[in-house]
Amino acid sequence: MSAQATWLRPCTLILVVLLALTGLNYALGKTNLGGTTIMLSVLAAAAVKVQLIVDHFMGLRHAKLVWRLIMLGWLLLVTGLICVAYLTSVK
Amino acid sequence: MTTSAALSIHNQPGRPPGDLAIWIFIFAELLAFGIFFVAYAFARAHNVELFNASQLHLNRESGAINTLVLIISSYFVVRAVAAIKQGLSVSCMRWLLATIGMGGIFVLIKLAEFREIFSAGISLSTNTFYMFYLSLTLFHFMHVLMGMVILSFVAAKAQRGGYSADSHTGVHTGASYWHMVDLVWIILFPLVYVIR
Secondary structure, three states, X not given: OOOOOOOOOHXXXXXXXXXXXXXXXXXHHHOOOOOHHHXXXXXXXXXXXXXXXXXXXXXXXXXXXXXXXXXXXXXXXXXXXXXXXXXXXXX | OOHHHHHEOOOOOEOOOOEHHHHHHHHHHHHHHHHHHHHHHHHHHOOHHHHXXXXXXXXXXXXXXXXXXXXXXHHHHHHHHHHHHOOXXXXXXXXXXXXXXXXXXXXXXXXXXXXXXXXXOOOOOOOHHHHHHHHHHHHHHHHHHHHHHHHHHHHHHHHOOOOOOOOOHHHHHHHHHHHHHHHHHHHHHHHHHHOO
């Protein structure tokens, strides 16, 4: 390994956060509870995970704003419409 | 200039890593999955009780384990890219093989889940929930297999010393595709297995 290797690389820290958020989502799922709060929490955690992967794993944080906006737009549109559908069904 | 060279965007500031063609492909795939996800959510809005009851029969543990598997595999791909940026072909190849191995674990877990579902007599025509569940997960499953094939070619080239610290667009391209497979699952898992 390179001499530049550190004890905790930035990508390893991102991995830890991603695993923790996955654990959170699983724990919320285990409750078998429904409702707006659970739905929003689970979706928000998933959206944060996607954005972390896009920025830090796919490397788009170094790309021009337009590339990042395409990915962010997709994420916000999809999760937003899912929220609308679920809130509609709650009513 | 060849088409490949014209599309190659490696090391151009501000451009996403990898070949432009793979990014067009990624956006097309994300659009398809996005439409599928939204269609699922609105179909559920009209059949809440059916979807909630059917969802309880899914193996949430295997879905959660597969989420961890794909996230860890994405991390391995990041390490493969980092290795080739330092000119470490063998290390890059090993990280890619580790990624493919994680993909294999995902496939085995998913096959076990499909076997469980199909042996219970469930099919695409059982109800609307299972139509979406099977279509979405099978569609994603095919992408995992395709990603494993792509990374196998990249790993083979890395083993032959086909990439260097200055020239490794292929590694970035394969990595970007694999990350796309991962992030699609990150939405799919809570949507189909968790949210109710």
